[in-house]
Amino acid sequence: MIPEINSKRSRRGWLLYSKYESPAFPPDPVETDPGRLSPVFSSGFFKAKKGKLATWALSVLFLLWNIVPQPILAAGQQTKAQEEIPFRNIHFLEPGDSNRIRLLKAARVIPGQRQLTWQKRELAAFIHFGINTFTDQELGEGTEDPAVFNPTAFDPGQWARVLKEAGFKMIIITAKHHDGFCLWPTQTTDYSVKKSPWQQGRGDIIKEVSAACRKEGLAFGFYLSPWDRHEKTYGSQAYNEFFRTQLKELLTNYGPVAEVWFDGYCGEGPNGRKQEYEWNSYYELVRRFQPEAVIAISGPDVRWVGNENGLARESEWSVLPLPLSEGELAGVSRRETSLDMVFRPLNLMGEDLGSREKILQARALFWYPAEVDVSIRPGWFYHQSQDNQVKSGLELFNIYLQSVGRNSVLLLNVPADRRGLLADNDIKVLQEFRRLVANSFKKNLADRARIKASQTAAGHKIEAIIDGGSEACWLATDNGEPIIIELELDKQAVINCLELQEEITLGQRIEAFKLEVRDEQDWLQVAKGTTVGYKRLITFPEIPAKKLRLVITSSRSAPALKKLGLYKLAAPL
Numbered sequence: 001m002i003p004e005i006n007s008k009r010s011r012r013g014w015l016l017y018s019k020y021e022s023p024a025f026p027p028d029p030v031e032t033d034p035g036r037l038s039p040v041f042s043s044g045f046f047k048a049k050k051g052k053l054a055t056w057a058l059s060v061l062f063l064l065w066n067i068v069p070q071p072i073l074a075a076g077q078q079t080k081a082q083e084e085i086p087f088r089n090i091h092f093l094e095p096g097d098s099n100r101i102r103l104l105k106a107a108r109v110i111p112g113q114r115q116l117t118w119q120k121r122e123l124a125a126f127i128h129f130g131i132n133t134f135t136d137q138e139l140g141e142g143t144e145d146p147a148v149f150n151p152t153a154f155d156p157g158q159w160a161r162v163l164k165e166a167g168f169k170m171i172i173i174t175a176k177h178h179d180g181f182c183l184w185p186t187q188t189t190d191y192s193v194k195k196s197p198w199q200q201g202r203g204d205i206i207k208e209v210s211a212a213c214r215k216e217g218l219a220f221g222f223y224l225s226p227w228d229r230h231e232k233t234y235g236s237q238a239y240n241e242f243f244r245t246q247l248k249e250l251l252t253n254y255g256p257v258a259e260v261w262f263d264g265y266c267g268e269g270p271n272g273r274k275q276e277y278e279w280n281s282y283y284e285l286v287r288r289f290q291p292e293a294v295i296a297i298s299g300p301d302v303r304w305v306g307n308e309n310g311l312a313r314e315s316e317w318s319v320l321p322l323p324l325s326e327g328e329l330a331g332v333s334r335r336e337t338s339l340d341m342v343f344r345p346l347n348l349m350g351e352d353l354g355s356r357e358k359i360l361q362a363r364a365l366f367w368y369p370a371e372v373d374v375s376i377r378p379g380w381f382y383h384q385s386q387d388n389q390v391k392s393g394l395e396l397f398n399i400y401l402q403s404v405g406r407n408s409v410l411l412l413n414v415p416a417d418r419r420g421l422l423a424d425n426d427i428k429v430l431q432e433f434r435r436l437v438a439n440s441f442k443k444n445l446a447d448r449a450r451i452k453a454s455q456t457a458a459g460h461k462i463e464a465i466i467d468g469g470s471e472a473c474w475l476a477t478d479n480g481e482p483i484i485i486e487l488e489l490d491k492q493a494v495i496n497c498l499e500l501q502e503e504i505t506l507g508q509r510i511e512a513f514k515l516e517v518r519d520e521q522d523w524l525q526v527a528k529g530t531t532v533g534y535k536r537l538i539t540f541p542e543i544p545a546k547k548l549r550l551v552i553t554s555s556r557s558a559p560a561l562k563k564l565g566l567y568k569l570a571a572p573l
Contacts, residue, residue: 085104086108087505092363104556110504124219125159125171126411128380131177131181133382141229147197164217169218183204184204206222210254222261227265232269284340303346310403311399316370321358397440444499444565444567473562489545495568496543496569497538497566499563510531513528514553518548
C-alpha cells in the first residue's frame, strides 16, 4: 500500500474552520498551538527571552483560550484525528464526527486484496449452459428430462481460448441454474449430468471448465442458484443444508475459485413457502475453503449494478453506506463479529448510492464495487433463433466504455450452444470487440507530454500518471483549492476520449472534474465528470488539441491519480 503524505495546510486554514459545513470541499485546519497562532511565539527572540516575556506570553495564551471561538481551537483536534484515520475496508462514523472527518473517513475506505484483484481483471465472461440450452428455454421448471443434455462436441478449451484472445480474464459457469440441474456429479441429487447420456453419465462439466481456465491462465468462478425448482426440500430448513453441501462440493473439488456468484431469486417450494436463505452460512463456507474468492451480487464483496443492460451509473461509487442495525454495527466495529456474519443482500437499484449527501448521513461505510452483467444475445441461454440477434462489436465497445469505463467490472454472458461450443457469430463479435478496444487504447497521446500540477505532495511526481510503465501515483497536497493539471502534447493531436484512474489503494476521492482545451484565446471545456475510481473513460466529440488541462473541482481528500490518458477511439461514438 502506498502511504499517504500528510497534507500541507494553509496559514489561514484555522480562520476558515467555521466554514467546514459548506458544500465546497473545505480547507484542512491547522493545529492551534502557540507557534502556529503567531509567528512571534516561534521566533528566536521569544526563545532567547525569559521572565517577564514568558509571563506575558502565558497571559496572551490565556486570553486566546477565552476569546477564540471553540471551533477554531478544535481545529487542532480535527487535524490530529485526520492524521490518525487509518485505511480500512470499513469505516464507522461517530455522532461527534464533523462533516470534514466523515469525508476523510470515506476517502480512506479501500478495497480488500481480493476485491482489488477482482477489479483489475475488468472483463469476465458468464457462460450460461445447462438443460435450458437443450429445451430452448430461459427458465426451466425443474421437471425436464436429464436425457436431453448431450453436448456432443463439448470443448471448454475453445471457450477459454476465444475469451482469452478477446481480453477476458475470468470465466463464470452456471454450475446450477434455477431448474436445479447440476453440471457436476453431485452427491446431493440425481438431477445432474450423471443421469445424462453425455459421456455415459460419467462426465463433469465443472471439472473440465476449471481445467481449461487453468490451462489458459484464466480465473475460474461458478454460479450456484439458491433457487432450486427441482429439489423437494426447497422452502424448508432442510434445503439450507442441501445447498451448503452442493456449495462445499464446488468449493473443494475444482481447484482455485476466484468468484462465487449468487443471485437473490427466491420462489416457493412444494410446500408453498419461500425459502429463507441462510446467507451467512454460505459466506462462511466460501471464506473457509476459498478465501481468495469474491462473493458476488448477493454477497458482501461485489454488488450487482442494478440492471442487465451493461451500463453503470454516471457516478458509480465503490464506497457505500453499510445499512446494518445499531447492534450489528457495534459488533462489527468492536470486531466481535465479521461483516459476513451479519450481512444481508441489499437492494441497490437507486441512482444515487454513494454521494456526499449519502456519506454525511451514514453510520458506516464499506468498499462495495459494482459488477455489470449483460448478455451478448437477447437471452441468457443459447437459442438458435437468436443467431442473427447477437450484439455487434461496436455495441459491446460502447458497453465497455459505460461499464469498465465507469468504475465497474463487465460480466458479459456468452452462452454455449448445444454442441458445447461458443457459436460462430458470437466469436466474430468478440474478435471485433477486441480489435476496437486494442486499437482505441494502444497509444496514449499524452505519454510524451510536458505536464505540471498546481500542487504535488513530496515523493509523488505528476509525471507518474502519463508513464505507462510506472507503478507510482501522483498525490496532491489537499489545500482545499481546485487542482489544475496542465499538459502540452509533443504535437497537436485529435482526441475524443479521456481516461483517468485513481490509486484506489488510497481510496476513491474525486467527486468532480473537467477537461479543458486551449484555443488561441481561452480555455474551452470539452468534457466533465464526477466519480473516477478504478477507471473512468469520458468520451466527447473529436477536437484537435495541443494544450490541455484537467481541473479537479471537488474531492473528499487529496486526489491520488494513477493514470491520465488521451485517445482517439477506433470507433464512431
